[in-house]
Amino acid sequence: MIRGPAADWRSPQSYAELLISDRRAFAWEWLRRNSRYRRQWEARAFAPSGFLADIGLLGWIDPALATPAARPIWSIERDPRVLRGRPAANDSPADDLFDVREVAAFVSVEIDASGNEHWLLSDGHWAVRLDLHDGTLLGGPVLVEHRITGLQSARPKLESLKQFVVLAEKGHLPGSMMPKERRAAQWIMELRVGDALLAGANQQAIARQLWGDAIAPSRWRVASASYRLRVQRLVKTAQRYLAEPLAGPWFD
Numbered sequence: 008m009i010r011g012p013a014a015d016w017r018s019p020q021s022y023a024e025l026l027i028s029d030r031r032a033f034a035w036e037w038l039r040r041n042s043r044y045r046r047q048w049e050a051r052a053f054a055p056s057g058f059l060a061d062i063g064l065l066g067w068i069d070p071a072l073a074t075p076a077a078r079p080i081w082s083i084e085r086d087p088r089v090l091r092g093r094p095a096a097n098d099s100p101a102d103d104l105f106d107v108r109e110v111a112a113f114v115s116v117e118i119d120a121s122g123n124e125h126w127l128l129s130d131g132h133w134a135v136r137l138d139l140h141d142g143t144l145l146g147g148p149v150l151v152e153h154r155i156t157g158l159q160s161a162r163p164k165l166e167s168l169k170q171f172v173v174l175a176e177k178g179h180l181p182g183s184m185m186p187k188e189r190r191a192a193q194w195i196m197e198l199r200v201g202d203a204l205l206a207g208a209n210q211q212a213i214a215r216q217l218w219g220d221a222i223a224p225s226r227w228r229v230a231s232a233s234y235r236l237r238v239q240r241l242v243k244t245a246q247r248y249l250a251e252p253l254a255g256p257w258f259d
Contacts (some may be wrong), residue, residue, distance in 0.1 A: 012202035072097035075131020094142035
């Protein structure tokens with residue numbers, strides 16, 4: 008089984024890709040550190056029925072793969088940004104049609120037992136998800152009819168639809184539409200602490216690595232009490248996410 012930290016917690020550069028990644032990348036980063044997921048991956052041929060469905064993955068991803076190499080396909084039950092569509096009568100002008108071959112470099116797909124296609128369009132940093140029912144994107148340009156309902160539930164899907172349209176038109180996403188997660192730095196610090204715990208580091212070692220000379224050379228628990236409280240909070244958060252990797256705000 009894969010053991011220990013997933014990245015070098017002492018090196019901020021090990022987490023640099025997450026600074027320019029969609030928040031769903033953090034869901035994967037915590038999941039691949041989870042001991043149960045690691046065990047089930049190793050024994051995936053014998054994994055309990057429904058295990059992947061329970062966590063919201065549509066296919067196994069090797070936990071050794073970090074962002075952006077890993078491109079997990081999350082279910083519509085887990086991810087509110089997933090678009091739902093189906094092929095419609097193809098009597099529209101060419102610029103209304105979507106040809107998945109034009110974005111082949113970004114494409115991954117899972118096909119379920121009912122033949123429904125679950126498409127991921129991603130460079131590993133940003134991600135657009137489309138569930139296609141009653142047809143296929145394979146074989147040529149398709150007129151995709153999107154189904155978006157509700158008020159609040161429509162908001163994340165509308166954002167994804169904008170990305171989908173621009174990606175289909177341009178063949179790439181412009182920088183203005185790429186993710187800029189304002190809490191990424193804090194979430195990365197929590198991941199670093201999670202890796203530190205997996206590496207067996209204690210709280211003092213973590214504090215000294217994160218804040219350097221700000222930590223008193225002796226009697227740090229008293230002399231650097233505020234940092235001690237900060238590291239305790241980080242440890243508590245990291246322990247929670249290591250145990251419950253999808254408990255964070257990664258899909259909000």
